[in-house]
Amino acid sequence: MAKQQNVFAFIDGDKKTRKEQARAVRALGLEAQRQLDESQPKKDFNAGFPKRRWSSGGQPRRHSGRGASILHDGGVKVAGHTAATAYPFCAGPNLGASGPPIGEDLYGGGLFCADPWDLYRRGIISGMAMLLFGTVGTGKSSLSKSWTTRLVQFGKKLAVASDLKGEWTEVIHRLKGKVIQIGPGLPTRLNPLEEGVRPSIDRMGNPLSDEGWAMMVRTRRLSILTTIVKILTGQDDLTPAENNALQEGVEGAIAIAERAGRMMIIPDVIEALKVAEKESPRKISDACEDLVMSLERLHTGDVGGMFDGLSTVTFESDVPAVSIDTAALRGATQTGRRVASACCGTWIEAMVTNPDGGQRLVVYEEGWDAVTSRADLERMVENWKLARDYGIFNILILHKVSDLNMAGDQGSQMAAMAKSLLADADIKVIYRQDAAALRATTEELELNDKERQMLKTLPKGTGLWRLGQKTFHVSNDLTDEEEPLFDTDQRLRASGDTGDDDAFVTVGDHRFTDWAAPGAGKDVA
Ligand SMILES: Nc1ncnc2c1ncn2[C@@H]1O[C@H](COP(=O)(O)OP(=O)(O)OP(=O)(O)O)[C@@H](O)[C@H]1O
Numbered sequence: 001m002a003k004q005q006n007v008f009a010f011i012d013g014d015k016k017t018r019k020e021q022a023r024a025v026r027a028l029g030l031e032a033q034r035q036l037d038e039s040q041p042k043k044d045f046n047a048g049f050p051k052r053r054w055s056s057g058g059q060p061r062r063h064s065g066r067g068a069s070i071l072h073d074g075g076v077k078v079a080g081h082t083a084a085t086a087y088p089f090c091a092g093p094n095l096g097a098s099g100p101p102i103g104e105d106l107y108g109g110g111l112f113c114a115d116p117w118d119l120y121r122r123g124i125i126s127g128m129a130m131l132l133f134g135t136v137g138t139g140k141s142s143l144s145k146s147w148t149t150r151l152v153q154f155g156k157k158l159a160v161a162s163d164l165k166g167e168w169t170e171v172i173h174r175l176k177g178k179v180i181q182i183g184p185g186l187p188t189r190l191n192p193l194e195e196g197v198r199p200s201i202d203r204m205g206n207p208l209s210d211e212g213w214a215m216m217v218r219t220r221r222l223s224i225l226t227t228i229v230k231i232l233t234g235q236d237d238l239t240p241a242e243n244n245a246l247q248e249g250v251e252g253a254i255a256i257a258e259r260a261g262r263m264m265i266i267p268d269v270i271e272a273l274k275v276a277e278k279e280s281p282r283k284i285s286d287a288c289e290d291l292v293m294s295l296e297r298l299h300t301g302d303v304g305g306m307f308d309g310l311s312t313v314t315f316e317s318d319v320p321a322v323s324i325d326t327a328a329l330r331g332a333t334q335t336g337r338r339v340a341s342a343c344c345g346t347w348i349e350a351m352v353t354n355p356d357g358g359q360r361l362v363v364y365e366e367g368w369d370a371v372t373s374r375a376d377l378e379r380m381v382e383n384w385k386l387a388r389d390y391g392i393f394n395i396l397i398l399h400k401v402s403d404l405n406m407a408g409d410q411g412s413q414m415a416a417m418a419k420s421l422l423a424d425a426d427i428k429v430i431y432r433q434d435a436a437a438l439r440a441t442t443e444e445l446e447l448n449d450k451e452r453q454m455l456k457t458l459p460k461g462t463g464l465w466r467l468g469q470k471t472f473h474v475s476n477d478l479t480d481e482e483e484p485l486f487d488t489d490q491r492l493r494a495s496g497d498t499g500d501d502d503a504f505v506t507v508g509d510h511r512f513t514d515w516a517a518p519g520a521g522k523d524v525a
């Protein structure tokens with residue numbers, strides 16, 4: 001039986017007949033419905049209501065966004081000035097909330113949070129390095145301390161390569177980290193020829209063989225010895241004979257250390273060079289003699305006793321933070337401090353450049369000193385390129401962009417290396433700049449007029465953050481606990497200085513705290 005509007009019929013017969021009858025009944029039903037609809041007037045459901053005056057999208061109200069013209073993907077192209085006039089209070093979106101808070105995003109009004117590894121993962125930055133510029137006392141160290149200590153609480157690790165002022169010591173202690181204090185008369189010794197932490201895999205991701213590891217260690221040792229000799233002799237490069245002699249020295253020292261059943265130390269290299277001096281042809285023998293004289297300065301010079309024996313400290317990769325406090329070297333010569341910086345840097349980098357070591361921040365305080373030293377600059381350029389592989393994020397602190405020009409004359413290799421640091425750093429933070437430094441800063445970092453004006457007057461603890469192509473205006477807010485911990489003014493007050501010009505030394509157009517100025521102290525060379 002089929003049922004249709006107002007029509008009842010009995011259907012019978014074979015399949016074909018039933019189908020035909022059902023079709024006829026459905027047609028009858030539809031016809032009956034049509035006649036019924038025609039005979040009855042249509043009901044008006046809106047009767048009695050006011051007539052609708054807008055489309056089914058809803059009433060266009062002031063803030064509803066309805067009825068507004070839709071912006072299509074192509075957008076509207078206008079000059080920055082026009083856009084700023086048309087939309088005066090618009091700001092870009094903030095960075096989101098991953099990572100520890102640094103302070104307030106003063107454009108967007110929200111919290112400014114950043115985690116370099118997360119920024120890399122999101123494609124906002126592609127290089128794992130940050131440059132931090134600002135004139136004396138603008139809060140650069142405070143920013144690096146607050147950001148890194150907060151990141152440590154997010155599970156990252158921290159290494160301060162060379163803390164010339166000793167201002168990180170208390171911070172590292174607070175993080176339950178390890179401070180290595182190096183200086184004349186101090187008991188700590190670091191062996192720059194130490195093997196370092198052996199990674200489980202090589203750069204290609206294959207398990208690291210014993211031969212591969214031995215090669216890595218040999219290369220690293222040759223590299224630091226070359227660096228030390230270059231600093232001590234003031235040469236840009238070693239002669240072929242010196243290179244040859246140094247290789248013989250390292251080979252001989254490996255055997256000496258093996259016989260003694262301990263790690264290789266610099267006196268082993270000196271001993272091996274003395275042997276090679278007697279046995280080698282004249283040219284190499286002369287080179288050996290020169291190298292012995294240079295390296296012996298590590299025994300007798302102003303860094304004597306610090307890098308010429310077995311390390312008295314071990315690197316514990318589980319410790320959340322480690323710093324090398326070189327404040328005790330403040331009276332040393334510039335050459336002495338450079339050797340110390342190279343040895344400390346090599347030691348710490350041998351420990352942290354390890355893909356198994358987790359994510360680690362490496363801070364280079366007083367970067368102006370590092371970029372003027374060829375040895376430090378070469379190491380830094382190399383490490384920055386490999387930072388991603390090793391899970392490292394580098395922070396280099398400078399006074400101004402033109403500090404990078406101090407590396408060398410225009411067109412020189414040193415200048416090119418310093419410029420490559422600028423290119424590799426995808427996070428650039430600029431604190432207040434002197435009028436004299438503004439032009440170079442604006443040009444190198446491609447800042448607009450507004451940003452340039454801001455740089456003159458930025459208050460302490462606020463700066464411009466350039467992340468790739470994005471710019472943020474950010475304040476660094478310190479907690480009540482952090483403020484006294486990061487307070488470097490307190491030292492000036494405690495030492496009786498009022499923070500006026502007496503506390504500083506001017507070298508060229510640079511202003512340094514007195515003992516940190518290049519050339520401070522007497523040279524013993
Ligand atoms: N965001 C901030 N809030 C409050 N005080 C701050 C802030 N940043 C820095 N300070 C204070 O300003 C003083 C100088 O800061 P800091 O040592 O970080 O400057 P700096 O730029 O590293 O100086 P220098 O060029 O001498 O290394 C410190 O005493 C610190 O406590």
Ligand SMILES: [Mg+2]
Pocket residue numbers: 140141142
């Ligand atoms: Mg500082």
